[in-house]
Amino acid sequence: MGTRDMMPSFELYQPDTLEAALDLLGRFGEDGWALAGGNDSFDWFKDRVKRPRYVVDLTGIEALKGIRETADGGVEIGALTTLTEIERSDVIRSRFGVLAEAASKVASPQIRNTGTIGGNLCQDARCWYYRYGVHCYRAGGNTCYADTPEGQNREHCLWGADRCVAVSPSDTAPAMVVLDARMVVAGPNGEREVPAEQFFIGPSIDITRMTVLEPGELLTAIRIPPSWAGARFYFEKVADRNVWDFPLVNIAAAMRVNGNVIEDARFAAGAVQCTPRRLTVVEEVVRGQPRSEDLARLAGQSAVRGATPLNYNHFKIPLLQNLVMRAVRDA
Amino acid sequence: MAENPRDRDVLGYPEPRYERSGLSDLASRKATRRQFIKGIIASGAAVSSAAYLFGCSSGERAVAPAGGVERMLTLRVNGQERHVDVLPNETLAMTLRYKLGLTGTKLGCDRGECGACTVLIDDVPTYACSTLTHQVRNRSIETIEGLEGPNGELHPVQQAMIDELGPQCGFCTPGQIMSAVGLLRANPRPTREEARLALSGNLCRCGAYDHYLNAVMRAAGQSAVSQA
Ligand SMILES: Cc1cc2nc3c(=O)[nH]c(=O)nc-3n(C[C@H](O)[C@H](O)[C@H](O)COP(=O)(O)OP(=O)(O)OC[C@H]3O[C@@H](n4cnc5c(N)ncnc54)[C@H](O)[C@@H]3O)c2cc1C
Ligand code: FES
Ligand code: FES
Numbered sequence: 001m002g003t004r005d006m007m008p009s010f011e012l013y014q015p016d017t018l019e020a021a022l023d024l025l026g027r028f029g030e031d032g033w034a035l036a037g038g039n040d041s042f043d044w045f046k047d048r049v050k051r052p053r054y055v056v057d058l059t060g061i062e063a064l065k066g067i068r069e070t071a072d073g074g075v076e077i078g079a080l081t082t083l084t085e086i087e088r089s090d091v092i093r094s095r096f097g098v099l100a101e102a103a104s105k106v107a108s109p110q111i112r113n114t115g116t117i118g119g120n121l122c123q124d125a126r127c128w129y130y131r132y133g134v135h136c137y138r139a140g141g142n143t144c145y146a147d148t149p150e151g152q153n154r155e156h157c158l159w160g161a162d163r164c165v166a167v168s169p170s171d172t173a174p175a176m177v178v179l180d181a182r183m184v185v186a187g188p189n190g191e192r193e194v195p196a197e198q199f200f201i202g203p204s205i206d207i208t209r210m211t212v213l214e215p216g217e218l219l220t221a222i223r224i225p226p227s228w229a230g231a232r233f234y235f236e237k238v239a240d241r242n243v244w245d246f247p248l249v250n251i252a253a254a255m256r257v258n259g260n261v262i263e264d265a266r267f268a269a270g271a272v273q274c275t276p277r278r279l280t281v282v283e284e285v286v287r288g289q290p291r292s293e294d295l296a297r298l299a300g301q302s303a304v305r306g307a308t309p310l311n312y313n314h315f316k317i318p319l320l321q322n323l324v325m326r327a328v329r330d331a
Numbered sequence: 332m333a334e335n336p337r338d339r340d341v342l343g344y345p346e347p348r349y350e351r352s353g354l355s356d357l358a359s360r361k362a363t364r365r366q367f368i369k370g371i372i373a374s375g376a377a378v379s380s381a382a383y384l385f386g387c388s389s390g391e392r393a394v395a396p397a398g399g400v401e402r403m404l405t406l407r408v409n410g411q412e413r414h415v416d417v418l419p420n421e422t423l424a425m426t427l428r429y430k431l432g433l434t435g436t437k438l439g440c441d442r443g444e445c446g447a448c449t450v451l452i453d454d455v456p457t458y459a460c461s462t463l464t465h466q467v468r469n470r471s472i473e474t475i476e477g478l479e480g481p482n483g484e485l486h487p488v489q490q491a492m493i494d495e496l497g498p499q500c501g502f503c504t505p506g507q508i509m510s511a512v513g514l515l516r517a518n519p520r521p522t523r524e525e526a527r528l529a530l531s532g533n534l535c536r537c538g539a540y541d542h543y544l545n546a547v548m549r550a551a552g553q554s555a556v557s558q559a
Binding site for chain 1: 399400418419420421422425441442443444446449455456457458460461462463465466510528529531532
């Protein structure tokens with residue numbers, strides 16, 4: 001094996017406050033890039049597909065790290081907190097276990113040791129045509145290479161295709177949706193809070209972005225309200241390999257069960273459309289019902305209504321159906 | 332590590348250096364790969380900044396945008412202070428292998444997908460191919476070369492790898508060992524399952540996984556067989 005090449009050069013900035021980082025990113029505009037653990041970014045750089053001139057390393061901003069319990073019984077997680085910290089956090093494990101479980105399924109131990117929750121939620125699409133650097137719709141062109149008769153689209157979407165058929169690759173995003181998390185976004189005009197469900201956007205809204213973040217904005221924290229603390233949770237990820245591979249489908253669920261009756265529930269699936277898919281139909285099917293095999297089966301069937309498979313991803317339909325069934329049954 | 336005080340003020344940097352006009356032109360800073368390699372050959376392990384200084388006169392440097400990294404770093408590697416000139420876009424694997432001569436850290440995929448480059452940063456297993464060297468200044472960096480004792484005695488994990496016939500081709504072995512050492516420091520008595528998870532970010536093309544796990548259990552003072 002030959003030696004490896006360097007990634008193309010850039011200037012590196014290591015601010016230690018959020019204000020400084022926002023200021024730098026504001027000045028650099030299109031030429032700037034926010035860097036956290038780099039596990040998504042370096043691929044882009046090494047492949048020379050994205051070539052920012054100025055990279056702003058956020059990992060020195062201590063204020064954006066760590067998990068804090070809030071007065072209302074929820075938690076606030078700094079965007080620069082690593083996935084390993086989340087996976088191991090006692091408070092997350094005991095009260096919001098679905099997130100700890102989701103974080104523990106990302107990539108590999110080493111990637112979780114440096115990969116941040118912010119980077120995991122803000123990561124770009126993993127469609128390999130796009131990652132390869134072809135001029136597809138998402139890259140500003142006018143073709144989708146995955147959605148052609150020969151296109152290899154086994155990993156692609158069941159819903160929400162709009163020129164682009166890429167999916168949300170994140171394992172933690174569905175858990176955030178299920179927990180009704182709120183994303184704290186900071187930018188030149190101050191701070192705003194966006195519900196997790198609205199934070200992610202599909203190609204019909206903006207085909208070149210995966211989130212509502214505008215250039216120059218940063219995700220600073222994730223606030224998880226106490227509403228689902230201590231609920232029954234379920235997370236399962238199906239991937240080709242247990243390590244490194246992105247989800248083919250993942251499912252996150254939270255349920256309040258009283259006696260055997262499901263009083264309320266949240267379901268969200270990843271890797272089936274460009275955003276985590278909140279399964280409101282499933283929630284309606286199970287709400288107020290006693291848990292049973294029949295209910296689980298019905299919930300599974302309802303989850304896949306309206307799914308529109310591509311040439312090679314039909315398997316995702318029974319996969320999602322089974323995952324929802326298990327979640328209802330085993331949470 | 333002594334930091335240049337010019338680098339930081341309360342906000343992390345002094346304001347006047349913000350001027351966009353002051354940003355040095357990247358085009359003039361390009362070093363070709365050939366120059367890069369020549370630089371290394373010319374100056375041995377630690378490359379002097381002059382060997383491939385990126386067309387950046389001291390005048391330009393003075394007005395470089397504030398907060399931009401200083402290239403001369405002091406890294407703490409295997410308990411030693413190493414002075415080294417590090418490019419902003421340089422991965423730790425590049426610095427270790429090509430600047431510090433620590434070639435025990437392997438580069439397999441250079442994409443975070445194999446684990447051959449695993450080193451310990453403050454005892455935490457980390458892919459050196461997916462970490463910028465500038466991100467780990469002020470941290471403790473440990474490579475396979477740092478494991479043996481002062482008289483060359485092998486680390487218990489290294490010895491156990493030999494005793495259990497761990498490696499086949501050996502390419503993935505330094506990474507596997509670093510993951511195992513990281514595990515045992517955090518959890519000296521792991522179960523075999525915990526060891527399996529801890530080594531799961533290290534591919535072995537030869538499929539020597541079971542041997543590696545046997546070695547980890549042996550190093551932890553546990554019989555490989557009884558811990559199935
Ligand atoms: C081999 C491999 C396997 C992987 N497998 C999985 C997997 O199974 N599941 C999964 O979910 N992910 C996976 N990933 C994707 C991802 O790299 C990691 O999940 C990681 O969490 C990304 O975090 P980071 O801090 O390293 O990201 P970075 O690369 O630093 O950032 C990713 C993106 O988010 C932006 N960003 C980062 N932080 C912020 C912030 N605070 N505000 C605004 N923008 C920000 C960056 O600009 C960049 O565009 C994998 C990656 C690799 C290389
Ligand atoms: S070389 Fe770093 S993970 Fe493969
Ligand atoms: S021993 Fe050959 S790759 Fe692991």
